[in-house]
Amino acid sequence: MNAPVNPAVLIEKITFAQAINMALDEAMAADPEVLLFGEDVADREGGGVFNASKGLSTKYGAARVRSTPISEQAIIGAAVGAALAGMRPVAEIMLMNFTTVAMDQIVNHAAKIRFMSGGQTAVPLTIRTATGAGTGNGGQHSDMLEAWFAHTAGLKVVTASNPADAKALLMACIEDDDPCLFIENIPSYRAQGPAPEPGYRAKLGEAKIARAGDDVTVITYGRPMNEVSAVAEKLAGEGISVEVIDLRTIAPFDETTVLNSVGRTKRAVVVHEAVKNFGVGAEVSSRIHEELFGDLKSAVRRVGSRFAPVPFSPALEKAFIYQADEIEAAIRATLD
Amino acid sequence: MSTELRIPKLGMSMTEATLTEWLAADGAQVSSGALVYAIETDKTVTEIEAPVGGVLRISAEPGEIYPVGELVGTIE
Amino acid sequence: MAKPADAAPDRDTLLEIYRRTVLINRTDERFRALIKSGQLAIAYYSPRGQEVLSAALMTALRPDDYLVTTYRGVHDQLAKGVPVRELWAEYAGRATGTCKGKGGPMHITHPKTGVMVTTGIVGSGLPIANGLALSSQVRGDGRVTVCCFGDGASNIGAFHESLNMASVWKLPVIFVCQNNGYAESTRYADGTSAATIADRGVSYAMRAVTVDGNDPALMHAAAREAVALARAGEGPTLIEAKTFRFMGHYFGDPSAYIPKAEMEAAVAADPVPAFRARLIELQVSETQLAAMEAAIEAELEAAVAYALESPFPDAAEIRRDVFKAELAA
Numbered sequence: 208m209n210a211p212v213n214p215a216v217l218i219e220k221i222t223f224a225q226a227i228n229m230a231l232d233e234a235m236a237a238d239p240e241v242l243l244f245g246e247d248v249a250d251r252e253g254g255g256v257f258n259a260s261k262g263l264s265t266k267y268g269a270a271r272v273r274s275t276p277i278s279e280q281a282i283i284g285a286a287v288g289a290a291l292a293g294m295r296p297v298a299e300i301m302l303m304n305f306t307t308v309a310m311d312q313i314v315n316h317a318a319k320i321r322f323m324s325g326g327q328t329a330v331p332l333t334i335r336t337a338t339g340a341g342t343g344n345g346g347q348h349s350d351m352l353e354a355w356f357a358h359t360a361g362l363k364v365v366t367a368s369n370p371a372d373a374k375a376l377l378m379a380c381i382e383d384d385d386p387c388l389f390i391e392n393i394p395s396y397r398a399q400g401p402a403p404e405p406g407y408r409a410k411l412g413e414a415k416i417a418r419a420g421d422d423v424t425v426i427t428y429g430r431p432m433n434e435v436s437a438v439a440e441k442l443a444g445e446g447i448s449v450e451v452i453d454l455r456t457i458a459p460f461d462e463t464t465v466l467n468s469v470g471r472t473k474r475a476v477v478v479h480e481a482v483k484n485f486g487v488g489a490e491v492s493s494r495i496h497e498e499l500f501g502d503l504k505s506a507v508r509r510v511g512s513r514f515a516p517v518p519f520s521p522a523l524e525k526a527f528i529y530q531a532d533e534i535e536a537a538i539r540a541t542l543d
Numbered sequence: 544m545s546t547e548l549r550i551p552k553l554g555m556s557m558t559e560a561t562l563t564e565w566l567a568a569d570g571a572q573v574s575s576g577a578l579v580y581a582i583e584t585d586k587t588v589t590e591i592e593a594p595v596g597g598v599l600r601i602s603a604e605p606g607e608i609y610p611v612g613e614l615v616g617t618i619e
Numbered sequence: 620m621a622k623p624a625d626a627a628p629d630r631d632t633l634l635e636i637y638r639r640t641v642l643i644n645r646t647d648e649r650f651r652a653l654i655k656s657g658q659l660a661i662a663y664y665s666p667r668g669q670e671v672l673s674a675a676l677m678t679a680l681r682p683d684d685y686l687v688t689t690y691r692g693v694h695d696q697l698a699k700g701v702p703v704r705e706l707w708a709e710y711a712g713r714a715t716g717t718c719k720g721k722g723g724p725m726h727i728t729h730p731k732t733g734v735m736v737t738t739g740i741v742g743s744g745l746p747i748a749n750g751l752a753l754s755s756q757v758r759g760d761g762r763v764t765v766c767c768f769g770d771g772a773s774n775i776g777a778f779h780e781s782l783n784m785a786s787v788w789k790l791p792v793i794f795v796c797q798n799n800g801y802a803e804s805t806r807y808a809d810g811t812s813a814a815t816i817a818d819r820g821v822s823y824a825m826r827a828v829t830v831d832g833n834d835p836a837l838m839h840a841a842a843r844e845a846v847a848l849a850r851a852g853e854g855p856t857l858i859e860a861k862t863f864r865f866m867g868h869y870f871g872d873p874s875a876y877i878p879k880a881e882m883e884a885a886v887a888a889d890p891v892p893a894f895r896a897r898l899i900e901l902q903v904s905e906t907q908l909a910a911m912e913a914a915i916e917a918e919l920e921a922a923v924a925y926a927l928e929s930p931f932p933d934a935a936e937i938r939r940d941v942f943k944a945e946l947a948a
Contacts, residue, residue: 224585242757256556258585270757276787278780284746285753285784288764291735292685292754311743311777320736324728325719326940328735343611344555360941384943394558397585397608459942521612 245299303338318361351481357458368432371403414461420450483511639674665866666694672832679842707926742775771802832860833890
């Protein structure tokens, strides 16, 4: 290959999968009370179906890194119990749709135990789970279900749009004293981004202004950051200045950053991969309307995937998922 | 009539693969079932067989990453 | 049924089991009285009939051992050592309750006495008990975890997932099924395919025993043996403790589904007076037992007064303990 040398390639890059692995490794090295378990997570079973935990059972031993039976209730329950005893378990639910069979443990127990015990006990666990449309895996392996969990008092819901944040946010989840759900995107596992500086950390509940702008604010999280960034770049060429906020923590979301930005731009679009109906976008949009209605120059727009189960056929799956041109159209609509 | 060679999807977690090497040369006569190229994922290396016999036409570079479904060659 | 253990509980242990039995029995009696008179408006799942079981079981534990129990759990909680004042205050929804009034009767938690979770979802305690036991296994802290549930819980998926995982990982956990013969209103045989709950242990290569839970000596011996095995790293035990509940599923339940003859036979074999009579046979003096009972009743009266005189929680509590950091007003 005789491609021209791009200085960017000289910067060290890592994939999302590597970032997750680094976060788990650092957390386990730093604290012997961090445990890791889930289906096939140990090295003998392949180090996780996405290789996220590769090498960790070899490095930290079978007591701390355990492959489990295919028993999601037992997996999350074990994490709840170990967390009650003060440990910091990281439980992997291979795919987000499989959280449905552990909902009792997640919603009735992990989320509520601190409150129901009057603060005597806490559940500092992290649930890692993967999902995302676009892989041809159909209706039971691809859903973005973050709104369900964000709707449950007591849970923190977190996702990253780049590998450096993935590492920092996962570490923040593990160190947090509340139960956290960390969502990983399957089609992005091998996507690369700049490696984080050593010691780069992130705080839960803090959004990041990924791109500063003046005309309209786009609020998003996770994978759609790719399309939002590209659209913002394109519109910049037309003189439209887009501010992009990466929520990073979906729940509880950083209202201050969002409201400050929209208070200035007076226009907003919320973009997520999950289906639009009853989604996180509805909550964010509603909060903006409640606080800034009189200042807004346009109604807040939402972009999400179609209200349907994730289809199998590539033609339908493409039709299902949010599109870059919809993001662009939504931004333009706020400017009309 | 030519037969396309596309990156296969081998498992739920697979979205792309590195085409590690061609096991037959561009323009070579290959028989059905002969190994023609190898791919590597995070999990494993898999050698891919020719689905039919014929002349191999290569259209993808070894060492590059290709998504599932990408056309990498044909057999004519 | 398990054979009597080589070492039956000694006299002091039996007296301690009896003390806890009376504490449960009198507490339950007072709860029912206050509910009937309208002073406590709670859904109540009386442990009447199951007192001896819990008292004998928990007497085999260390104070720092963990307990996970269920909404019919007041006998387990008291036997494990939850202070009666804080328990009463929680039942009354007061700020001085174990959980500041935020958990209520179905969610009593008291980590100081090892009561880590009380759950209102049938069968959901078992997966959590595994996690507590896992922490002990990883830390090597020597604790065991006891998980109590009813016979109905053996038909929910979490039971099966948990027994399997506990067996595969040889966790120091003891699953105690308090088989009182009815899953809510459904008779055991009408809802459960296995002849005994202990039979279900076979599927999970788990040591499993059936014991007369109403017999203090047999129940205590079975618990002690399971605890010793768990502490020694020999893995989990499933104990099916046979018992009976006198007050139906919930307090107020007409219990029409229980045949009259069955109820009469159970009442005739009431384990609490039977235990007392046995102690008298063992030459424990009537005076000693009466003094013990009077002390418990006095403690209980003070607890009831404390609970009913305590303040209700401040409305600001709604913002606390959702997360570690208080939510904004």
